[in-house]
Amino acid sequence: MDLDQHPGKKIKWIIDNYEKGNSAEFARKVALSGPTVKSYIDEKTKPGYDALQSILRVYPQINLHWFILNQGPIQRELQDNELDILEENHRLREGIKSLYAVYVEGNN
Structure with missing residues (x-):
């Protein structure tokens, strides 16, 4: 995956790899509305601090540096x-x- 991408592509990767493509399940887990998640995936908006914090809490195996700074591997041990x-x-x-x-x- 090209690391220098919109956060929506990273969110889509998380949904595809952890929720088997089920964006509604992702939205439920991170306490966001379906339309909000869709706007991220469609690259219309970017997640704010609270959304990022919720995503990274629910998916702690995601490397913060990859998600925020486009650095390092996607997942962390x-x-x-x-x-x-x-x-x-x-x-x-x-x-x-x-x-x-x-x-x-x-x-x-």
Whole structure:
């Protein structure tokens, strides 16, 4: 990938590689609206600080220097403590989904 690209191309790369092309799932995860994500991908707008921060929090394996400064590899190696945190977050999300299914949707 040409590193000197609009952030929308980088966001599209993240969506394609981490969300199997599902931009709605990406938007949900990073708490952005679908039209906002589309405007980034279409290169009509660029993400601001809050959007960048949310994207990099949700996808910690993305190299900040690549995303912001166009330097270095796309992905970075996560440290053991970061992997532990990601695993714990995944367990918490799955637990919340289960509770939601039971208490809100009435599924057992």
